[in-house]
Amino acid sequence: MEEKKLTIGLFNDSFPPFMDGVANTVYNYARCLNKLNTNPVVFTPAVPGYIDREDFEVIRYFSLPMPRRSTYRLGISRLDFSLPKKIKDIHFDILHAHSPFSAGRLALRIAKKKRVPLIATFHSKFYDDFYQETHSRLISKAMLSVVINFFNQCDLVWAVNNATAETLRSYGFKKKIEVAYNGSDFIPPDENEKERLRRIVNEKYKIEPDIPLLLFVGQHIWQKNVRTIIEALDIIKKKNIRFKMIFVGKGDAEEDMRKMVQNLNLVEDVIFAGFMSDREMLKAIYSRSSLFLFPSIYDNAPIVLQEAAACECPGVLVEGSNASEGVKDGYNGFLINNSKESLAEKVILAIKNKELLKEVGRNARNTIFKPWEKVLAEIKERYIEIIKNWR
DSSP states (O other): OOOOOOEEEEEOSOOTTSOOHHHHHHHHHHHHHHHTTOEEEEEEEOOTTOOOOOSSEEEEEOEEEOTTOTTOEEEOGGGOTTHHHHHHTOOOSEEEESOSSHHHHHHHHHHHHHTOOEEEEEOSOHHHHHHHHHOOHHHHHHHHHHHHHHHHHSSEEEESSHHHHHHHHHTTOOSOOEEOOOOBOOOOOOHHHHHHHHHHHHHHHTOOTTSOEEEEESOOOGGGTHHHHHHHHHHHHHTTOOOEEEEEOOOTTHHHHHHHHHHTTOTTTEEEEEOOOOHHHHHHHHHHOSEEEOOOSSOSSOHHHHHHHHTTOOEEEETTSGGGTTOOBTTTBEEEOSSHHHHHHHHHHHHTOHHHHHHHHHHHHHHTOOBHHHHHHHHHHHHHHHHHHHO
16 A cells, blocks of 8 residues: 655745755755655745745745844734635645744644644744843743743654753753754765865865865854854964965844954955855865864754765864764864864864864764755654654
């Protein structure tokens, strides 16, 4: 008998053309589940003028521009009067929310109406986001209680690693949390391919082949500790050590970052590459880079770390941060204290020891990188088990 094709609802407040870490996760869930003989349906806010051309179904709902977050849309599903008709004839087996906000609330309503299980994955340090916007502990805690209320209403709660589960518990969540790790869509390049990719980057950005390339990929926001990176670069340059640094991404702090680079006389050493939708070019930059600098204490389980690992580019992370889970200093990455001095010292140590860099890069690929296809094959089996127990 042919296996029943599962219909899986995936819900998130960001999705292409906006590509943050959670949007990347949901996109790859849908992409891989579609290849695994299931029927994924993504629910996400509408983006004016954008047309979805995916191999799986994407249902957009009414949205407005989000104040102070120009790259995001504020979804308001209750004001989309065509949405109920689109949902009515879909026979869901399971729903999976990746946001506790508008998309997650929509998932809750559908789960109750369709009487199907709802999983919610905790991805982000919401308290930090709230405090960054409000500068009020009282308001941030009140907003956090709304988030916890959402997770309390879900049937199962997952986190992207053990450290992130602890963050959710610290917010006051008392129920069981399971871990479901992220993956990467990169196919690790062999040495010949890496050499070709390195040449592409050298030519595009006019980098001499023997100069160490340092890399950051992510939103250009202060929460990701990009100030520490720039200050560390200043220390490194003052020690007469040659390097190039590429920042890939966009964000609200970009203009101030550029000014900071200019004020520290780092303009000749730093490249702002902007948002990069070309995955092959991004893979080329990872492959050319000596180190991936990611001193963020804001992130939980960054996909960019897996992307770097796939290309044997070891990460430099803050010891004890959620992002550093699974990283052993000098084995599959490098760990630092949360300071510009510690970051500069570790970068200098690593780029002066090319054999160590190669070994640590290989270990990162073998221990940190996980292909999304393998991750989602396991997730599909977990979905099936949840549905059986639910029924």
